[in-house]
Amino acid sequence: MNEEIDEPSRAAEVFAIGIGECGSNLVGAYLKQAREQRLPPRIRGYLCLNTNRTDIQKLRQKYGIPKENTLLYGESEIGCGGNFTDGYYYAIKSKEIIIEQLKELGYEGVSGFVIFTSTGGGTGCGGTPALIEILKERFQEQEKRRVFTYVFGILPFKDQSSEAVNTVWALSTLLRAQLEDRGADLVCLLSNRAMLRRVLAWRKGEVSDFLQRQLSIDFAKITDVESLVPSTTDGADAVSKAQESAFVELVNPLALRFVEQMLSPGVVEPGKDVFPTSDLADYARKLDPIVVPCLYSDVGLIPSAGNIPQQLRNMVKYAVEHCSFAEVDKDTTASSIYYTFSGAREFIRAEYDPHIKEALRPYLAPGAAVTPCFVSYEDSDANPIDFVVLLGLPKIPEIKDIITSATQLVDLHAGPSPLRRGWFRKSKGSSEEELRTAIQDVAELFGLLQL
Ligand SMILES: Nc1nc2c(ncn2[C@@H]2O[C@H](COP(=O)(O)OP(=O)(O)O)[C@@H](O)[C@H]2O)c(=O)[nH]1
Ligand SMILES: [Mg+2]
Known part of the structure; x- marks a missing residue:
């Protein structure tokens, strides 16, 4: 892809993997946008994985993805239907073909993988922890070389209890595996709900045209923006499906803006300075394992207007309270923060650091x-000027909702009736105990034990 790049920067390249429908869409949209503008300089190559043939066909058509950059695997060609255990084992059983295809696409020597997935589906939710195991085994155990795996995980829209269960399972599994050095080095959570709210607030005109075209929704009649968010439960009807796919179209560009920002500090470009020098591994080393990003683009910083500390305070407040990719509590207590402040030389000064801190x-x-x-x-x-803040383990009300929804669904199927209990195995390939442990893990991690 990037022939002119020299060896040191080549070594800092990453490989992008999209798994499942959401993950593949994000990779597809990212590369399409990049092809139209410029190639993303950090991305060595990419692969979109799915267990669902129709999803792959749609993806290739929509984003013009060549066949060799996609892989259909698994047993049925119709996906996992939200069963993350199937998602997990399909990937594990296809280890060889996945590795083989990554190799053909030139993954040798990359320093890391960025994996895109939703947390609430089946293929990506279950497949992501499996994929990381496969990659870690390949590089760390066979090659004795550390590779970083970063997951961009998309949280579901509200009131999707089955997706809530999957989300909790995925987070717990990714972090438990990390204890054995086979998990994600960093999980960035981006919430569909929060991103949609941002897009609706920022681009009202454009969005209303889009919704009018796609769904015949008259935006002028909508008083409560929240009511637009699909609150589908399992087995969503066609209307909410259409609505959901229109909404993901709206939020994907926002998610990608952040991804671009996150990968950018390590890209070597003429006329660009990075201080302190940064590589992808920094995020994993300096942050807690789960982060929520905030992106304030095009900040209006005006040094000649004076009172820079105040301007920087306003910038930080706005970024955290209005530009996070999952809602965070105002008095959120992050356990770690990483920020990137970028833009033209006259604005980006290291002496601003104490004020920002x-x-x-x-x-x-x-x-x-x-x-x-x-x-x-x-x-x-x-x-x-762009300002990115990564909040390590902040307080996220949405996670609380997800835990509550997941607990309700588990409670509903627990109890003495074996027929009811059948749900655990049939729908999730899991057990009540496993899911309760996952709920407990996530609640503890986010300090949410008193629900
Ligand atoms: N932001 C975003 N969310 C998506 C997209 N496609 C699906 N989703 C969300 O992903 C979840 C469903 O998971 P999906 O990726 O379809 O499952 P999988 O194919 O089995 O991994 C739901 O929460 C959807 O709202 C997309 O392109 N962008
Ligand atoms: Mg889907």
């Missing part, structure tokens, strides 16, 4: 560390 303090747990990264460009026109 001070402004971030209300969102931090006592004793938690903040890691800065300044990215400055010579060319001021092409590079607006």
